[in-house]
Amino acid sequence: MIDWDRVIELRNEVGSDDFDEVVDLFLNEVDEVIERLRAGSDRSQLESDLHFLKGSCLNLGFATFSTLCQRGESMAASGMASDVNVEDMLDVYEKSRSTFIEKSSHYLSS
Numbered sequence: 001m002i003d004w005d006r007v008i009e010l011r012n013e014v015g016s017d018d019f020d021e022v023v024d025l026f027l028n029e030v031d032e033v034i035e036r037l038r039a040g041s042d043r044s045q046l047e048s049d050l051h052f053l054k055g056s057c058l059n060l061g062f063a064t065f066s067t068l069c070q071r072g073e074s075m076a077a078s079g080m081a082s083d084v085n086v087e088d089m090l091d092v093y094e095k096s097r098s099t100f101i102e103k104s105s106h107y108l109s110s
Contacts, residue, residue: 004107006061047076062096
């Protein structure tokens with residue numbers, strides 16, 4: 001679900017001192033888009049939202065969610081936005097986010 005090697009790589013890229021701030025920024029930006037997806041039936045910007053989520057979450061190590069976003073983005077680009085199972089994607093995001101928050105200190109303790 002989480003690519004911990006990527007998370008460690010990100011921490012090394014931004015530095016340990018700035019890592020928490022970068023994570024907070026990522027999660028806040030992602031959560032804004034997640035809330036928009038959760039609230040709406042308007043799928044006109046689904047492709048663009050999923051593209052943003054795919055990249056952001058891949059950077060943060062949310063591998064499974066990022067893969068789902070890629071699939072959904074491709075479907076939306078093919079005119080199948082109404083077939084994208086947003087609810088399942090949101091469930092995977094919440095599980096990924098919880099896992100990240102609960103276990104990041106363990107993986108990043110070195």
